[in-house]
């Protein structure tokens with residue numbers, strides 16, 4: 001088994017992976033160089049952070065069967081192409097959420113106190129207490145969280161300690177216990193959240209549907225003097241419209257992600273923070289704390305270990321979520337050919353198997369197979385299975401609709 005790691009990844013994680021197979025560490029690879037590296041190494045597993053994984057990359061290594069995103073957002077991986085090729089794509093949900101929440105709070109505080117500008121002036125020898133000795137203060141202000149996933153919840157925990165009032169919006173009702181535990185109120189929709197918030201912080205994944213979720217209209221709807229914090233993904237916010245609003249003095253912004261940002265560690269990048277003083281910005285470092293990188297590394301190792309040892313992929317993001325209509329539970333003696341016999345009987349019925357698992361009991365004598373499908377096998381087929389000398393019991397279950 002060969003694991004190609006195409007982004008920065010801790011040495012401790014690489015060492016553990018090295019015990020499972022060969023590890024090729026190429027953190028410098030760009031998206032353009034990735035297909036050649038995959039073809040050359042014939043990697044079975046690919047680990048990436050922000051490096052874009054295109055269909056060409058996925059096709060370059062025939063044995064490639066798993067791509068692990070050492071992070072949360074999978075929009076940089078062509079998951080549709082991976083699904084067509086039967087390649088699992090997995091991520092590490094929540095493992096860097098605290099780090100992003102900490103940066104979010106950092107940007108909120110820095111903007112309120114203008115810490116960056118004050119520091120720059122002091123560096124140049126200017127004492128400007130008159131200018132920087134004015135801030136609103138956070139207590140009692142309203143923070144609107146767009147999305148209420150892992151990161152937004154960690155932001156809520158921290159923001160509450162600062163005395164901020166918390167709102168969120170989602171496409172669906174959020175469990176009341178979850179809202180209550182975080183001291184958050186769900187408002188009707190994004191518009192209501194923008195109307196009511198002094199600070200808006202965006203924590204949704206990038207998708208076609210979320211492209212410019214915070215566009216010119218939403219930016220215009222924000223309260224005059226409000227702050228927008230954006231640490232989710234370039235493209236969720238319309239950077240141009242935001243820059244105009246900040247330049248006009250209506251808003252302030254704290255950004256960790258940008259439209260068209262470079263994927264690698266160092267590059268020239270003309271960006272909207274360059275000429276707009278009220279934009280504070282960091283180069284996509286939300287997840288870059290040692291704590292988060294270590295938690296992500298442990299999770300990547302866990303995912304790969306489980307895949308290699310048991311074929312189970314934790315946190316796969318490109319599976320068919322549809323619940324099969326029927327499942328057949330077959331308890332059987334653990335003998336060669338029994339499973340093949342069950343599958344042959346289903347094939348004769350032209351039943352297309354959707355999923356299958358087989359668990360062996362302690363002692364190794366008996367096992368239980370669960371097979372799922374859309375169309376029920378006939379009573380004759382079920383009887384034939386029941387009559388098999390190595391089959392102990394057969395039960396057909398229909399999913400509740």
Ligand SMILES: NC(=O)C1=CN([C@@H]2O[C@H](COP(=O)(O)OP(=O)(O)OC[C@H]3O[C@@H](n4cnc5c(N)ncnc54)[C@H](O)[C@@H]3O)[C@@H](O)[C@H]2O)C=CC1
Pocket residue numbers: 071072073074093094096097100146147148149150151152169170171203204205206210213231232233256257284285286287288
């Ligand atoms: N700056 C950085 O370094 C990092 C950025 N991220 C970005 O942050 C995003 C969110 O991360 P998590 O909170 O861990 O993901 P998550 O999957 O736990 O939460 C995202 C939530 O947003 C909701 N959502 C999606 N579209 C929405 C919409 N239009 N309106 C309201 N809710 C919507 C989803 O239902 C989900 O509950 C990631 O997808 C990634 O793009 C994640 C980690 C690090």
Ligand SMILES: O=C(O)CCC(=O)C(=O)O
Pocket residue numbers: 049050070071072073074096284285287288
């Ligand atoms: O790995 C990184 O530095 C970026 C993390 C990120 O954006 C994510 O986990 O979605």
